[in-house]
Amino acid sequence: MSRLVLFLVFINGLALFSCQQKPAAPSNPPTPVNLAIVKTEPVLYYDNYPATTQALSQVDLHAQVTGYITGIYFTEGTHVQKGQKLYAIDERLYQAAYDQAVANVKVAEGNQVQAQQDADRYQYLIQHNAVAKQTLDHAIIALQNAKNEVAAAQQAQKTAATNLTYSIITAPFDGTIGFSQVKMGNLVNAGSTMLNTISTDNPMAVDFLINEAQLNHYRKLQSNKQHEVDSLFTIELPSHDIYSQLGKISVIDRAVDPQTGTIRVRLVFPNQTQELRAGMSCVVRVHNLEQSPQIVIPSRAVIEQMGEFFVYVAKKDSSLKAVQVKIEPGQTIGANTIVKGGLKNGDSLIVDGIQTLHDGSVITTANKQGPAAGGRGGR
Numbered sequence: 187m188s189r190l191v192l193f194l195v196f197i198n199g200l201a202l203f204s205c206q207q208k209p210a211a212p213s214n215p216p217t218p219v220n221l222a223i224v225k226t227e228p229v230l231y232y233d234n235y236p237a238t239t240q241a242l243s244q245v246d247l248h249a250q251v252t253g254y255i256t257g258i259y260f261t262e263g264t265h266v267q268k269g270q271k272l273y274a275i276d277e278r279l280y281q282a283a284y285d286q287a288v289a290n291v292k293v294a295e296g297n298q299v300q301a302q303q304d305a306d307r308y309q310y311l312i313q314h315n316a317v318a319k320q321t322l323d324h325a326i327i328a329l330q331n332a333k334n335e336v337a338a339a340q341q342a343q344k345t346a347a348t349n350l351t352y353s354i355i356t357a358p359f360d361g362t363i364g365f366s367q368v369k370m371g372n373l374v375n376a377g378s379t380m381l382n383t384i385s386t387d388n389p390m391a392v393d394f395l396i397n398e399a400q401l402n403h404y405r406k407l408q409s410n411k412q413h414e415v416d417s418l419f420t421i422e423l424p425s426h427d428i429y430s431q432l433g434k435i436s437v438i439d440r441a442v443d444p445q446t447g448t449i450r451v452r453l454v455f456p457n458q459t460q461e462l463r464a465g466m467s468c469v470v471r472v473h474n475l476e477q478s479p480q481i482v483i484p485s486r487a488v489i490e491q492m493g494e495f496f497v498y499v500a501k502k503d504s505s506l507k508a509v510q511v512k513i514e515p516g517q518t519i520g521a522n523t524i525v526k527g528g529l530k531n532g533d534s535l536i537v538d539g540i541q542t543l544h545d546g547s548v549i550t551t552a553n554k555q556g557p558a559a560g561g562r563g564g565r
Contacts, residue, residue, distance in 0.1 A: 214548070216505070216506070216548045216549055216550035217508075217539055217542055217543060217547055217548070217549050217550070218539060218549070218550055218551070218552065219498075219500070219508070219536045219537075219538060219539035219540070219543070219549045219550070219551065220536070220537050220538035220539065220551070221500055221534045221535065221536060221537065221551055222483070222484070222487075222534075222535045222537045223532065223533070223534060223535070224481060224483065224529050224530065224531060224532065224533040224534075224535050225481070225531055225532075226479035226480060226481050226482075226531060227479050227480065227482060228479050228480075229479075229480045229482055229519060229524065230473075230474075231474050231517045231519045231524065232420075232471035232472060232473055232474060232517070233471070233472045233474055233517065234422075234469050234470070234471055234472075234517075235394040235395065235396065235469065235470040235472065236394065236395075236467070236469060236470075237392050237393060237394035237421065237467075237468050237469060237470040238392070238393055238394075238465065238466065238467060238468070239390050239391065239392050239393075239462050239463065239464055239465060239466040239468060240390075240391040240392070240393050240452070240464060240465075241361070241385030241386050241387065241390070241391065241464040242386045242389065242390075242391050242454070243359060243361070243385065243386045244383065244384070244385035244386070244464070245358055245359075245383070245384055245385075246380050246382075246383050247272070247273075247355060247380065247381040247382045247383065247384060248377065248378070248379065248380050248381065249275060249355075249374035249375065249376055249377070249378075249379045249381060250352040250376055250377065251275055251280065251349050251352045251353055251376050252275075252373075252374065252375050252376045253275040253276035253277075253279060253280075253353065253373070253374065254275070254276045254371055254372065254373055254374075255273060255274070255275060255276075255368050255369065255370055255371060255372050255373075255374060256274045256275065256276050256277070256370070257271075257273065257274030257370075258272070258273055258366060258369075258370060259271045259272055259273070259274070260272050260363055262363065262364065262365050262366055263362065263363070263364065263365070264362065264363065265360070265361070265362055265387065265460065266357045266360070266361065266362070266363050266384065267357060267360055268357055268358065268359045268360050269356050269357060270356060270357045271354060271355075271356055272355045272356060272357055272363070272381075272382070273354070273355035273368075273381055273382075274353065274354055274355075275352075275353045275354075275355070275374060276353065277350060277353035277354060280346070280349045280350040280352075280353045281350055283346045283349065283350070284343070284346040284347055284349075284350045286346070287339070287342045287343035287345070287346040287347075288343055290339045290342060290343070291336065291339040291340055291342075291343050293339070294332070294335040294336040294338070294339040295336050295339075297332045297335060297336075298329070298332035298333055298335070298336050300332070301325070301328045301329040301331070301332035301333075302329055302332075304325045304328065304329070305322075305325040305326050305328070305329040307325075308321055308322040308325045309322060309325075355381060357384060358384070359384070359386060360386065360387075360388075361384045361385050361386045361387050362384065362385055362387045362460070362463070362464075363382055363383070363384045364382055364383045364384070364385075365382070366381065366382050367379075367380050367381055367382060368381055385464050387457055387460055387462075387463075387464075388456065388457040388458055388460075389454045389455055389456050389457055390454070390455050390457040390462040390464070391436065391452050391453065391454055391455075392421055392433060392452070392453045392454075392455060392462075392468065392470060393450055393451070393452050393453075394450070394451055394453075394470045395446075395448040395449065395450055395451070396448060396449060396451055397447060397448060398442045398447050398448065398449055401438070401442070401449055404435065404438060404451055405438065407435060408435040408438060418472055418473040419432060419433040419434065419435070419453050419470065419471070419472060419473070420432060420433070420470075420471045420473075421433065421453075421455065421468045421469065421470055421471065422468060422469040422471060423461075423466075423468055424466060424467055424468065428471075429455065429461070429462070429468075431455050431456045431457070432455070433453040433454060433455040434453060434454060435451065435452070435453060436452045436453060436454040437451075437452040438450075438451050438452075439451070439452075453470065474517070480516070480524050480525075481524065481525040481529055481530075481531075482519070482522045482523070482524055482525070483497070483522065483523055483525055483529070483535055483537075484521060484522055484523075484537050485518060485521055485522060485523045486521070486537065486538070487535055487536065487537045487540065488513070488515060488523055489540065494512060495512070495513050495514070495515050496510050496511060496512050496513065497510075497511055497513055497528070497529070497535060497536070498510055498511070498535075498536040498540055498543055499511050499529075499533050499534055499535055499536065500534040500535075500536055500549060500551075501534075505548050506548065506549050506550065506551070507546055507547065507548055507549065508536055508543045508544075508545070508546070508547040508548075508549050509545060509546070510544075510545040511528055511529065511533075512528055513525050513526075513527065513528030513529060514526040514527035514528055536549070
């Protein structure tokens with residue numbers, strides 16, 4: 187019996203000892219990451235603005251006389267010269283009207299000569315009391331009427347000449363002409379039928395919007411005469427090629443749009459090769475003149491969450507931990523991003539392994555891994 191009691195005591199003690207020696211649950215291992223030390227450096231970059239090409243002058247060509255189209259003398263979509271003949275509108279009717287007006291002027295001038303002779307004759311006779319005073323008065327009135335008829339005929343001739351001129355449509359300036367809105371034989375009506383559109387093509391304007399806070403900076407760029415300001419402005423074409431010519435500021439709009447807080451700036455670019463066409467979408471690239479060093483970090487280290495941007499920096503406490511920091515990103519330069527605020531020189535930035543981190547994660551720089559997915563735009 188005593189042996190049984192001793193055996194039970196031994197078993198209970200062994201069980202109690204085993205419970206006291208139970209190992210603690212294993213914790214999550216530290217996340218391996220790569221670090222980079224934040225530092226400032228001089229950078230060369232461009233501020234980009236959506237833009238649209240615009241013609242400096244553009245005119246809709248309308249018929250100013252009524253008639254049938256009897257001639258089209260250009261190729262659509264090509265460059266035309268000022269004064270070049272573009273359309274003819276059945277000028278035979280207007281040529282006939284002009285010839286008749288010229289003849290009417292000659293008739294009126296003949297009548298004036300006759301009336302002048304009569305007035306001179308009666309003036310002579312009245313001096314010798316050889317004719318009644320009333321006859322002279324009538325002759326003077328007839329002379330004045332003849333002069334008025336000459337003036338009216340001359341004005342009618344000018345109108346006929348203008349209509350004859352309007353029957354031939356010419357280019358008002360050098361530029362590119364578009365698709366014709368009428369064909370041979372179409373009837374056009376004065377003042378209502380549009381024939382075509384012509385716009386200047388060299389130089390070409392490029393319009394873009396800036397924030398009102400930038401207005402003073404751009405006014406200084408426009409008035410700066412000591413530097414080659416033209417080299418500040420280039421454009422990226424829809425094909426993503428950089429246009430070979432440099433631009434310069436032509437106009438800054440008169441007022442800020444109170445709804446958007448923006449103001450329009452116009453650049454002009456040479457366009458001898460006609461590579462730019464009115465209405466093209468492009469991107470204005472403005473060379474940034476900031477000379478102070480900037481903080482530049484790999485874009486893959488940046489996380490976007492609901493329109494805000496964050497990075498992780500390493501902080502040493504009892505262990506090495508990841509701390510989430512909100513930043514103000516600036517221009518993207520290739521694979522890097524300029525940081526305007528939130529980081530400072532010497533910060534230990536986590537550049538890889540961020541896809542599995544959260545604020546306060548324990549990290550390690552041992553067993554470094556390669557670049558991981560995630561980063562700016564990746565989450």
